[in-house]
Amino acid sequence: MGKNTGFMDYEREEADERNPLVRINDWKEYDAPFSDDVLTRQGARCMDCGTPFCQMGDVINGQTSGCPIYNLIPEWNDLVYRGQWKEALERLLKTNNFPEFTGRVCPAPCEGSCTVAISDPAVAIKSIERAIIDKGFEKGWMKPRIPQKRTGKSVAIVGSGPAGLASADQLNQAGHAVTVYERDDRAGGLLTYGIPNMKLEKDVVERRIRLLEQEGIDFMLDTEIGKDIAAHELNDRHDAVILCTGAQKQRDLIMEGREAKGIHFAMDYLTASTKHLLNANSNFIDAKGKDVIVIGGGDTGADCIATALRQECNSVVQFGKHPKLPLERTAGNMWPEDPNVFTVEYAHKEAAAKFGEDPRNYSIHTKCFVSDGNGDLKEVHTVQMEKYRDENGRFVFQEIPGTEKVWPAQLVLIAIGFEGPEQPLLKQLGLKTQNNKVEAKYGEFMTNKENVFAAGDARRGQSLIVWAINEGREVARKVDQYLTGSSVLPSYLDF
Incomplete structure (x- = not known):
């Protein structure tokens, strides 16, 4: 992977940041992307290590180590080094629905467990990830993927943060009719209203929402379940319900x-x-x-x-x-x-x-x-x-x-921090909770109500965007199995 001696030949380079005294006068992103030449050098630093801990995705001593969505990091680092950008994008999208988000706001636990980081600064994984997806949009490679067949099954997803969007994306590609309910006036959850523009400009979020709409996902905005629509009505309208409301109760x-x-x-x-x-x-x-x-x-x-x-x-x-x-x-x-x-x-x-x-x-x-x-x-x-x-x-x-x-x-x-999800909706649905979180076993995601599932921060508590994407994808697979008896969707356990 990369250049055999790249980690010795090249030093880690950081993305250029705009002058702090200048950027505090506007709300634009504070850093600028790497040039292709810099990205080639940074991709070259990825070692041909025997075990790529960067993509292992585990929790050690209570903290995330490696990438919880098991990004195939050495593979797309090598492809960037070789200038094969479209192939790098294909490998990146194999595990990550939204690299334009993680490439900007994820704290990059992958870099902390990079093998190069044992003795030297880590490979600039996060910057390379962002560059791959941004080039994908720039070159027009990110086109709507409209499913050829529909199953006739309908899924409601409550909450449009990263877990909700990931599960919506996966289930839509599986052919189900997906409706995402969001109580705010814009989709995106904390991606839109919880993370300021300086870290994630909102046209980046809106660009992805538009793409998901073009692929067939319906977004019901300004719609609060339990208030505008009674919680029990979701069961009447849909074959399955996924709660991705986040952990919004603040300490x-x-x-x-x-x-x-x-x-x-x-x-x-x-x-x-x-x-x-x-x-x-x-x-x-x-x-x-x-x-x-x-x-x-x-x-x-x-x-x-x-x-x-x-x-x-x-x-x-x-x-x-x-x-x-x-x-x-x-x-x-x-x-x-x-x-x-x-x-x-x-x-x-x-x-x-x-x-x-x-x-x-x-x-x-x-x-x-x-x-x-x-x-x-x-x-x-x-x-x-x-x-x-x-x-x-x-x-x-x-x-x-x-x-x-x-x-x-x-x-x-x-x-x-946050204590967990807001409780009124959970009570309306009659869901069991544990430590203020929805009780639903990881890997199964079903609550005590047969057709109601939970994922993301609502289930696991306050966590990282990559864990939200992980859970969104995994719950989608379980819902697909629940609705059809089997699933065509990939699981992280397969990687």
């Missing part, structure tokens, strides 16, 4: 002062911002001129930082409860695990460029919120924490006396 911070005006969930903030951008809707949460605090150290928190910067906030800081990560792998985080190391995301670069320092604060605990006389948020009180192992070997946190601090804030964004 809250219950503490003194939480009722102050100016405290919002991160996803509410991001959704409103994107809706305003796309629809010129004045009903959004504006950070302009405000001191902003983002509570939560993950990708969603970083997206909040980048959004607040583009809204011209006065300042922005990000709180994380854990200590700063090491620069290199520790003894307890060995390859091929996903590297748990310090990184600087696009939003952190932007904040540092504007305000002169990284916005992140580590080992910090929020104690309370304080409002002014009118109920508007005025400040946030915190204390530093020490993380250590107790006598039972468990990590615990302890406050450090004398480290109390008061932060000015008129806008706080809570980005500490």
Whole structure:
């Protein structure tokens, strides 16, 4: 695969990023794609390793290692190196329905388990993946695949995020009539309203939705199941139902002062911002001129930082409860695990460029919120924490006396994750849940209701886009078997 000595001859190259001080003035994607010459060199770096851990897709110590959709990475890396782009696209689409999404917003656990990454920077897998699909659209290779035969069976899919879209794509190709129900005014789920334009421009999502429509999938927008259509009516209209509603119930911070005006969930903030951008809707949460605090150290928190910067906030800081990560792998985080190391995301670069320092604060605990006389948020009180192992070997946190601090804030964004799917629809359908998630065994995906299936974050909890695609494809195969007695759809177990 690739050039025999490519990993020694060529260094990893990073995609060009636009100047942070320039790009915070617009909402366009912050990076630019590689040239074909660079991509050829990067494809050449892929080793002819005996076991390509990059495509193994496993969970080690609670973290994803390798690609959960088992992308045939060495194969399409080699084809790019040889200039065989159309063949590379065919191999990529064999396992991945939407590489234009994963190539932009997936955290790339494949790169963490790349064999080259044992001692050198990983192959630029994510950038190559994005380039292959973008060239496919550019060259006109991505044409509608309209099924020649229809089965007469009908499937309802609730939710149009990556799991819903993947299952819809697969089932449509199997010949079933597929209707996707989405409560928002645009399809795409979090791809549209949860991930800001700087990471995923919405014309990329809309381009894929148009293609799926041309292939025969119906999208019912502005339609909330359980409200606009009673949940039981889905069974009357369709032969099978798949719930791909995501894990949209956000975790809250219950503490003194939480009722102050100016405290919002991160996803509410991001959704409103994107809706305003796309629809010129004045009903959004504006950070302009405000001191902003983002509570939560993950990708969603970083997206909040980048959004607040583009809204011209006065300042922005990000709180994380854990200590700063090491620069290199520790003894307890060995390859091929996903590297748990310090990184600087696009939003952190932007904040540092504007305000002169990284916005992140580590080992910090929020104690309370304080409002002014009118109920508007005025400040946030915190204390530093020490993380250590107790006598039972468990990590615990302890406050450090004398480290109390008061932060000015008129806008706080809570980005500490999700608890699971929203419950009212599940109750209407009479579905069993476990730990707030729909109870449905992986590999089977059927709930306690015979013709109702569940996949993606609604079933597994908050996770990666590649796991959503994995589950969307696998549930489609099970539904195809349920409807016809067998399935023509591939399973990841076949790769």
